[in-house]
Amino acid sequence: MLKSTGIATNKDLETVIPAKERLLKGPVAVIECFEKIPCNPCYTSCKRGAIKEFADINDRPELDVDKCNGCGVCISNCPGLAIFVVDEAYSETEALIKLPYEFFPLPDEGAFVTGLDRAGKPVCRAKVIKIQNGKAQDRTPVVSLAVPKEFSMEVRSMSLEDYYSDNTIICRCEEITLGEIREYIRKGYQTVDEIKRISRAGMGPCQGRTCGPLIMEEIARATGQNVADLKVPTYRPPTVPIKLGQLVGGEKNE
Amino acid sequence: MNKTASAVIIGGGISGCAIAYNLAKKGMKDIVILEKEYLCSGATGRCGAGIRMQWGTEMNCKLAKYSVEFFETANEVLEYEYDIGFKQGGYLIIAATEKEVTQFKKNVALQNSLGIPSKFITPLEAKEIVPHMDETKIIGATFNPKDGHLDPFHTTQAYANAAKRLGVEIMTYTEVTGIKVENGKIKGVQTDKGFISTPVVVNAAGGHSQQIGEMVGINLPIFSERHQILVTEAVEPMQGPMFMSFSQNIYCQQTPHGSFIMGRGDPNEPRDLRVTSGWEFLEEMAKTCIKFLPPLKDLRMVRQWSGLYNISPDRQPIYGTVKDAEGFYLACGYSGHGFMFGPVTGVVMAETILGETPTIPIHMLGIDRFEKGELLLEPSVV
Numbered sequence: 001m002l003k004s005t006g007i008a009t010n011k012d013l014e015t016v017i018p019a020k021e022r023l024l025k026g027p028v029a030v031i032e033c034f035e036k037i038p039c040n041p042c043y044t045s046c047k048r049g050a051i052k053e054f055a056d057i058n059d060r061p062e063l064d065v066d067k068c069n070g071c072g073v074c075i076s077n078c079p080g081l082a083i084f085v086v087d088e089a090y091s092e093t094e095a096l097i098k099l100p101y102e103f104f105p106l107p108d109e110g111a112f113v114t115g116l117d118r119a120g121k122p123v124c125r126a127k128v129i130k131i132q133n134g135k136a137q138d139r140t141p142v143v144s145l146a147v148p149k150e151f152s153m154e155v156r157s158m159s160l161e162d163y164y165s166d167n168t169i170i171c172r173c174e175e176i177t178l179g180e181i182r183e184y185i186r187k188g189y190q191t192v193d194e195i196k197r198i199s200r201a202g203m204g205p206c207q208g209r210t211c212g213p214l215i216m217e218e219i220a221r222a223t224g225q226n227v228a229d230l231k232v233p234t235y236r237p238p239t240v241p242i243k244l245g246q247l248v249g250g251e252k253n254e
Numbered sequence: 255m256n257k258t259a260s261a262v263i264i265g266g267g268i269s270g271c272a273i274a275y276n277l278a279k280k281g282m283k284d285i286v287i288l289e290k291e292y293l294c295s296g297a298t299g300r301c302g303a304g305i306r307m308q309w310g311t312e313m314n315c316k317l318a319k320y321s322v323e324f325f326e327t328a329n330e331v332l333e334y335e336y337d338i339g340f341k342q343g344g345y346l347i348i349a350a351t352e353k354e355v356t357q358f359k360k361n362v363a364l365q366n367s368l369g370i371p372s373k374f375i376t377p378l379e380a381k382e383i384v385p386h387m388d389e390t391k392i393i394g395a396t397f398n399p400k401d402g403h404l405d406p407f408h409t410t411q412a413y414a415n416a417a418k419r420l421g422v423e424i425m426t427y428t429e430v431t432g433i434k435v436e437n438g439k440i441k442g443v444q445t446d447k448g449f450i451s452t453p454v455v456v457n458a459a460g461g462h463s464q465q466i467g468e469m470v471g472i473n474l475p476i477f478s479e480r481h482q483i484l485v486t487e488a489v490e491p492m493q494g495p496m497f498m499s500f501s502q503n504i505y506c507q508q509t510p511h512g513s514f515i516m517g518r519g520d521p522n523e524p525r526d527l528r529v530t531s532g533w534e535f536l537e538e539m540a541k542t543c544i545k546f547l548p549p550l551k552d553l554r555m556v557r558q559w560s561g562l563y564n565i566s567p568d569r570q571p572i573y574g575t576v577k578d579a580e581g582f583y584l585a586c587g588y589s590g591h592g593f594m595f596g597p598v599t600g601v602v603m604a605e606t607i608l609g610e611t612p613t614i615p616i617h618m619l620g621i622d623r624f625e626k627g628e629l630l631l632e633p634s635v636v
Contacts, residue, residue, distance in 0.1 A: 190426075194292045197299055197407040200511070205487050205556050236557050237531055241487060245551030247540035 002034055007118045017153060018065045027070020027087035027096070031061050032156075033080060045077035072098045072132070076140040086152050095152035096129060101143045106131055107160050114163040115147050115155035124151045124221075125164035170218075171211035173204020181215055185222045192216055192233035205241050208233060255448035259286040261607065262443045262450055264430050264466055265458035266291075267298035268406065268593050269585050271413035271424075272600025273456055273607075275332075278420035280604055286452075287417070287424045288445060290462075294410045297460035300529070300561025301593045302483055302517050304496050304507055306345045306401040307370045310361045310633040313570060314591075315368050316614050317598045324597035325404055334412035338405055341510045344495035345401035346383055347634075348546070349394040351501050357633055358396050365398070372398035384493055386549045401496065403509055406593055413600070433469040433582075440470070440581030454607060456583045458599075461527060461562025463586035470579045475567055475624045476587045477525040481517060482535040482560040486553040488512030497547060498636065504542045505636050506550075514553060516543055519563075519636055531558045563590040567624055569632035571595060574606055574620040583607055584621060589635060
């Protein structure tokens, strides 16, 4: 899969993600390097000797998780942008992820952005805690993001758009914001159909094509369920809006 | 989960929520509402959301007037945080036959005598109220400016929230599977989540009232049938009142949101519990709508659905007790008008259950009227 998509699978990741006990102790590097290529700056940059010496320069790096203190020097030194530092002891509910980010503009510290997974799909809201962009980073800035703990092994990049802000419009036809949807979920509305009836989300011309799945994701997030286990909303005819005149025949529906 | 309640109300629509609210307001404790799905998932949430006082029987006029006057102040009385969305744009009920003209003149006289400000008007006067109508297709109309439109979801939620604040427990996704009766008295309700001991059960199950009646061994003289409805895209406000015809079988109203909502009955509809949608309805609906309101041919319909009318022999509600099961109360058979009667249902049913004299005398709406043959047939229904 990795060869055709460029996206690491769970099986690939199992070989590089440190054990849970180590993760809970504090920051540690996660080296998502799966390709045998002649490259070793991670080894040469690590002052603590946590990345073992390469017998063959084509070898993949091997991390001694007990020596690694998560300083993050290797992040900017990796030409493949394959190294991250994850701190699962950051707070009760959040993990801190340090990631390389070679795009302009850089976000402001304190800003909310959207955490993206390895495929570039938005997964959660993230807060920019720190940006390291000094000489040592050599034009590969390192961004520290605080994310909900369950996404510590999902988020590997970010979008500067704050998709998960309360102000994001979820239902474009009826202009219902994510904040409103969240409020209804907090008040106990359990399904898309219930939220549709009280908020009008999904009642417009597109009939919930966009907002239906988004609301399901938000219900799953807020209630700790899987989207696959949620009740699918009722879809009603017609598939596309149709003129009353056309229903009686003789008129074209442009 | 096994528990005890002073009253169990079956049905989480407007009737059930309004009855629970009124009982709690009068001081009753430990009231439980049982709802198979979620609030408004049945007939209330599927209705056309029209509210009118223009009826052909004194009883329906009184029930409707009480309800309209409540809706006018419901946001404040129920202390609702959102808005129930009551728009009083009136109802324009058109007469297409001479028989209707005669009936409507009688209706208006009756309505006026009860303080309902309806009037009989000419086709041209009707066109002034709904400028896009084809007035040549009608021979008269009645208009009451105080009729209108109301959001069923928010209105039911307003009642439910107020009831919860008074201690009512609302159990959604809880299905009634049986009712225990011993020696002619109600003992409790069996649900898929456990048994609730109670001396009082209210049948406010809308389209499923017949099935609830069977659980206590009563064959209610009611039946349910599907009524279909469609809604269009939202457009700028262009139609103030509901446009309605009994003989032509149409109701069509622009909601405060801008969409047009319209429906009609089908004389060949089978009596069952289906809430599916069919294409035949779309064609007939569009034909009737375009005949009277030609410019609406360019509106796009975005959705169709259906709901159950729970129909009684005289098209008036059935309220009150039953002979063979003490503690079993009926609030059903609204024949398509349960939503607009919600407030009065709540009040008179709570009073009946608590042994008080009902605000509006409803003894003639008891189930025994069918045995006695004392029917007052409502002529004004779609």
